[in-house]
Structures are given as structure tokens and as C-alpha cells.
Amino acid sequence: MNQVEQWFSILQHKRLRISDFSDLDHLTERLMVFVEEWNAHAHPFNWSTQSEASIIAKCEREAVRVLAT
Numbered sequence: 001m002n003q004v005e006q007w008f009s010i011l012q013h014k015r016l017r018i019s020d021f022s023d024l025d026h027l028t029e030r031l032m033v034f035v036e037e038w039n040a041h042a043h044p045f046n047w048s049t050q051s052e053a054s055i056i057a058k059c060e061r062e063a064v065r066v067l068a069t
Helices: 003-014 024-040 049-068
Strands: none
Touching: 003 024
8 A cells, every 4th residue: 555545544534525515615624624734743654664564465355366366
């Protein structure tokens, strides 16, 4: 997962729910507030060798599953 995908995932979990918005203006306002808050406290995403190993293992399990079908 790249950093853009990670950022959108955080945005979705923290701010976006389908039923939260009455109109496009409300959605735009909430997005801009989130961007301002994020930029005020921005930090790089930290990747560890443990997370890398976990991702590779997941990919390998999926590859085995696909090949088995």
C-alpha cells in the first residue's frame, strides 16, 4: 500500500461515512477541515521490517490460494 492509499484510508476511517453528509458542500467542508488538521500535525508513515514481512507473507498466501483454484 502506498502512502496515498494509506492517507485515504485514514481519511475514510476518521471522517467519511456515507450517511454523514447532507450535500456536496458539507462533504467539501469536512474534507477541507481534515486536510487542514492533517497538515498541522503531518508526519511521515513509518514502515518497519515487521510490517514488510507481514505484507509479503499475506501476498504469498494469496498467491498460493489463487494458484490452488
